[in-house]
Amino acid sequence: MSPIMHxxxxxxxxxxxxxxxxxxxxxxxxxxxxxxxxxxxxxxTFFNLITGLVEPNSGDILFEGESILGLDPxxxxxxxxxxxxxxxxxxxxxTVLENVMVAQHCRTHQHxxxxxxxxxxxxxxxxxxxxxxEEVLSFFGTRLIGYRLDxxxxxxxxxxxxxxxxxxxxxxxxxxxxxxxxxxxxxxxESVELTNLIxxxxxxxxxxxxxxxxxxxxxxxxxxxxxxxxxxVTIAQGSYExxxxxxxxxxxxLGRPAQDAS
Amino acid sequence: MTAVGVRSTRxxxxxxxxxxxxxxxxxxxxxxxxxxxxAQQIDNDNAFARRRNPGATGLTAAQVKGLxxxxxxxxxxxxxxxxxxxxxxxxxxxxxxxxxxxFMLGTMSGFIASTKLSDAGYWESNFIGSFLLIILIxxxxxxxTAVVMERVAYRPLRDSPRLIPLITSxxxxxxxxxxxxxxxxxxxxxxxxLPEWLAKNRTILTFDIPGTKIMVxxxxxxxMAGLWWVVERTKTGKAMRAVAxxxxxxxxxxxxxxxxxxxxxxxxxxxxxxxxxxxxxxxRSVTHLTGFLPGIKAxxxxxxxxxxxxxxxxxxxxxxxxAESLGPQVILEPLGVKGVSQLRDxxxxxxxxxxxxxxxxxxxGERLSEDDRA
Numbered sequence: 001m002s003p004i005m006h007x008x009x010x011x012x013x014x015x016x017x018x019x020x021x022x023x024x025x026x027x028x029x030x031x032x033x034x035x036x037x038x039x040x041x042x043x044x045t046f047f048n049l050i051t052g053l054v055e056p057n058s059g060d061i062l063f064e065g066e067s068i069l070g071l072d073p074x075x076x077x078x079x080x081x082x083x084x085x086x087x088x089x090x091x092x093x094x095t096v097l098e099n100v101m102v103a104q105h106c107r108t109h110q111h112x113x114x115x116x117x118x119x120x121x122x123x124x125x126x127x128x129x130x131x132x133x134e135e136v137l138s139f140f141g142t143r144l145i146g147y148r149l150d151x152x153x154x155x156x157x158x159x160x161x162x163x164x165x166x167x168x169x170x171x172x173x174x175x176x177x178x179x180x181x182x183x184x185x186x187x188x189x190e191s192v193e194l195t196n197l198i199x200x201x202x203x204x205x206x207x208x209x210x211x212x213x214x215x216x217x218x219x220x221x222x223x224x225x226x227x228x229x230x231x232x233v234t235i236a237q238g239s240y241e242x243x244x245x246x247x248x249x250x251x252x253x254l255g256r257p258a259q260d261a262s
Numbered sequence: 263m264t265a266v267g268v269r270s271t272r273x274x275x276x277x278x279x280x281x282x283x284x285x286x287x288x289x290x291x292x293x294x295x296x297x298x299x300x301a302q303q304i305d306n307d308n309a310f311a312r313r314r315n316p317g318a319t320g321l322t323a324a325q326v327k328g329l330x331x332x333x334x335x336x337x338x339x340x341x342x343x344x345x346x347x348x349x350x351x352x353x354x355x356x357x358x359x360x361x362x363x364x365f366m367l368g369t370m371s372g373f374i375a376s377t378k379l380s381d382a383g384y385w386e387s388n389f390i391g392s393f394l395l396i397i398l399i400x401x402x403x404x405x406x407t408a409v410v411m412e413r414v415a416y417r418p419l420r421d422s423p424r425l426i427p428l429i430t431s432x433x434x435x436x437x438x439x440x441x442x443x444x445x446x447x448x449x450x451x452x453x454x455x456l457p458e459w460l461a462k463n464r465t466i467l468t469f470d471i472p473g474t475k476i477m478v479x480x481x482x483x484x485x486m487a488g489l490w491w492v493v494e495r496t497k498t499g500k501a502m503r504a505v506a507x508x509x510x511x512x513x514x515x516x517x518x519x520x521x522x523x524x525x526x527x528x529x530x531x532x533x534x535x536x537x538x539x540x541x542x543x544x545x546r547s548v549t550h551l552t553g554f555l556p557g558i559k560a561x562x563x564x565x566x567x568x569x570x571x572x573x574x575x576x577x578x579x580x581x582x583x584x585a586e587s588l589g590p591q592v593i594l595e596p597l598g599v600k601g602v603s604q605l606r607d608x609x610x611x612x613x614x615x616x617x618x619x620x621x622x623x624x625x626x627g628e629r630l631s632e633d634d635r636a
Binding site: 098101108 | 514516
């Protein structure tokens with residue numbers, strides 16, 4: 001399969017500190033790739049670069065063969081990349097339904113004039129947005145639908161906020177979905193449930209997924225391939241088994257054995 | 263928000279004592295004034311009135327209703343202007359002090375258009391058509407002004423501290439005032455007469471209302487309803503609310519933040535333009551300074567209602583208009599204050615102080631974006 005995203009020699013530094021140096025990375029269509037690494041390894045910076053929140057110093061990011069460097073974040077969303085955040089960032093004062101409806105902004109065409117005149121096309125589109133929003137939300141079973149639809153996002157439980165954030169990313173109709181620690185802060189039962197859902201995101205919705213995750217159980221269960229970052233460089237990649245037995249990876253996580261220190 | 267927790271552990275300072283005293287004094291003033299007013303309505307010659315306000319005549323029911331309607335109509339215009347302050351504050355987090363000038367340009371362009379129409383005889387022969395035309399012109403002029411203002415003065419300052427666009431807005435305000443002074447001169451300009459059939463009084467629910475005020479109320483209500491519809495029900499409105507809550511995330515949802523901000527200025531400008539025409543037709547005079555006091559009052563209204571909260575701003579406008587219309591006659595006059603009709607502005611700003619002393623976030627609460635709340 002051809003790579004949906006290709007990253008060449010990506011380097012970004014913040015005031016002399018190289019957050020990422022010469023990173024090479026690719027994701028194939030339909031793959032689930034996990035990016036792991038200790039805190040401060042540059043994982044979230046990596047997502048910020050892809051979504052246009054941060055500009056790299058050098059290197060290139062190709063999405064479906066075209067460079068996406070210099071695009072504004074809203075344009076990155078338009079071409080089909082969506083993400084979630086490590087610290088969930090919803091629109092807290094908007095309702096659950098509105099959070100998901102607003103995410104379809106770039107996929108719709110009707111403007112305020114249609115709204116004022118209540119044209120047929122406007123009402124049709126509004127209905128479609130609503131239906132799609134409910135369809136996306138029902139992916140999480142009954143947790144986000146029914147009476148929850150009209151509750152403001154700030155009343156939701158932590159796990160439901162995470163689910164809503166994923167639903168919102170799904171609603172932008174991406175090809176590539178970037179999940180930043182999707183199960184962080186969830187209890188074991190909720191983690192297992194979400195792990196299954198991540199698998200279904202690929203099989204049922206056809207998303208290609210890049211995921212940052214610290215929970216190795218989740219990484220093992222869903223990933224086709226694992227990439228390990230440390231101090232801004234890739235130190236290993238391959239299947240979960242290969243990576244988890246790699247001495248460099250073990251060192252990055254656990255430190256060097258005492259006898260080598262001398 | 264954290265200040266509340268901090269204060270509870272601190273000893274009571276003289277500032278707290280002062281504020282408490284101020285609260286008590288202002289509430290006492292209002293209560294005594296109201297009681298004196300009621301006493302005066304029951305009996306002109308009661309003991310308090312003999313002492314404080316000899317020769318009190320009281321108000322007839324028609325007078326009170328008249329003051330109330332005047333206040334509401336005035337307040338509706340404040341509300342229309344207040345929306346612009348509120349929307350810009352919601353999205354960008356600073357007060358655009360040049361917004362009063364956007365309103366003034368609406369009034370001024372309405373004056374020019376209506377005079378031309380009047381010269382051509384169209385104003386008298388087809389008032390409805392002329393009215394729609396001048397409203398359209400005022401909306402276009404005000405919207406264009408607001409949009410250009412955002413592009414030229416505020417967008418380059420998007421990432422600078424909040425205080426800088428605020429000060430810039432004062433500069434923009436002076437610039438527009440003086441540009442209008444230079445172009446049209448300092449004298450006050452009069453709108454043409456309104457047609458007889460519109461200006462005459464009508465009776466609605468026992469209220470005897472001049473036609474002009476009915477027009478003001480109807481147009482303001484329709485504009486407000488339209489705005490509410492756009493903000494609450496359309497995707498454009500949802501995009502505006504999303505940008506107000508969190509610009510970065512809004513961008514990642516595929517929303518063009520720059521365009522949404524321009525749209526916010528445009529809609530605020532359009533509302534100010536409509537307000538400008540209503541103001542022009544109600545008071546029939548306009549100068550380069552027309553924008554100043556209504557601008558400040560509308561800002562006050564926005565703060566009274568809760569900055570960033572659109573319904574609150576409109577309600578704040580109506581509340582402020584009513585307070586400044588009824589307050590002098592109903593509270594100050596029975597207390598024996600002289601020349602009360604000139605104290606409208608003082609009453610309006612005192613009302614602001616009273617509201618902020620009791621509800622620092624305004625009557626209906628502020629709506630701020632995530633980073634402003636931190």
